Amino acid sequence: DTGVSQDPRHKITKRGQNVTFRCDPISEHNRLYWYRQTLGQGPEFLTYFQNEAQLEKSRLLSDRFSAERPKGSFSTLEIQRTEQGDSAMYLCASSLASVSSYEQYFGPGTRLTVT
Amino acid sequence: AQRVTQPEKLLSVFKGAPVELKCNYSYSGSPELFWYVQYSRQRLQLLLRHISRESIKGFTADLNKGETSFHLKKPFAQEEDSAMYYCALNFGNEKLTFGTGTRLTIIP
Numbered sequence: 001d002t003g004v005s006q007d008p009r010h011k012i013t014k015r016g017q018n019v020t021f022r023c024d025p026i027s028e029h030n031r032l033y034w035y036r037q038t039l040g041q042g043p044e045f046l047t048y049f050q051n052e053a054q055l056e057k058s059r060l061l062s063d064r065f066s067a068e069r070p071k072g073s074f075s076t077l078e079i080q081r082t083e084q085g086d087s088a089m090y091l092c093a094s095s096l097a098s099v100s101s102y103e104q105y106f107g108p109g110t111r112l113t114v115t
Numbered sequence: 116a117q118r119v120t121q122p123e124k125l126l127s128v129f130k131g132a133p134v135e136l137k138c139n140y141s142y143s144g145s146p147e148l149f150w151y152v153q154y155s156r157q158r159l160q161l162l163l164r165h166i167s168r169e170s171i172k173g174f175t176a177d178l179n180k181g182e183t184s185f186h187l188k189k190p191f192a193q194e195e196d197s198a199m200y201y202c203a204l205n206f207g208n209e210k211l212t213f214g215t216g217t218r219l220t221i222i223p
Contacts, residue, residue, distance in 0.1 A: 033210070042201050042213030043159070056210065091159070104211065106159040
């Protein structure tokens with residue numbers, strides 16, 4: 001499967017614990033995006049990278065959230081001191097930024113449940 | 116601020132009947148709009164984008180700047196069209212703002 005992959009697919013954690021998610025984009029894609037989706041809502045933009053540079057962060061991304069893309073390939077999203085409100089589906093997407101194409105390809109998501 | 120509104124959370128249509136999924140947007144810049152679809156147990160995928168003016172799986176969508184709308188249409192619904200549909204707005208560098216989605220059910 002050469003699509004975007006995410007790991008783990010499901011994560012249950014207790015409030016106050018730290019969690020880390022991983023996203024592997026399509027190999028030649030230089031842009032990587034993180035979104036969060038809660039029940040009944042569409043995905044909400046969190047942050048994105050062009051290669052290894054984090055170019056923008058949403059106001060939704062509190063200081064408990066940090067994302068990295070150290071070598072311009074895979075990315076991690078860490079949530080520290082999780083709260084019940086962090087329970088959501090976390091989606092990763094990647095794209096090859098060019099003049100003619102910028103379709104975002106989504107991964108299957110990581111579903112986080114904070115108890 | 117940019118916003119995408121999909122007024123219908125649920126829409127049921129008989130097979131063979133026309134389908135229209137509504138999407139309205141607000142954005143001060145030049146809009147670029149997309150429709151994404153999520154079939155059962157599958158990941159979110161791009162259905163179509165307004166700049167390409169293409170028809171995918173029989174679906175079309177026309178950007179109406181006067182009415183700030185980007186409704187998705189198909190003349191004859193098929194059972195395999197049952198899915199969750201999201202309208203999305205590119206608000207710069209392909210960062211997307213999504214609507215809340217419409218779950219389309221095609222009744223056999």
